[in-house]
Amino acid sequence: MRIAKPPRPRNAATNVGADYTPDELEFLHAIDRYKRKHRRPFPAWSEVLQVLLSLGYRKQVTPPPAIPAANAAAGEASWPKV
Secondary structure, three states, rough: OOOOOOOOOOOOOOOOOOOOOOOHHHHHHHHHHHHHOOOOOOOOHHHHHHHHHHHOOOOOOOOOOOHHHHHHOOOOOOOOOO
């Protein structure tokens, strides 16, 4: 017969001893608030993206790399060949 363990408190750390940065903690708390508010134990990726956007995340658009003039004339990119 198995002896039942007492339930773990809801706010118990699952990664005891982990050192999180302030940004990581902000994200973890925002996800936790979302899950509680919407009663979603496992939010979809689109919902996680909404939480990130609510925290101010924006994708940075970087310009494509320039093609060197010497290779541009030959129509070749400067990327390594695979």
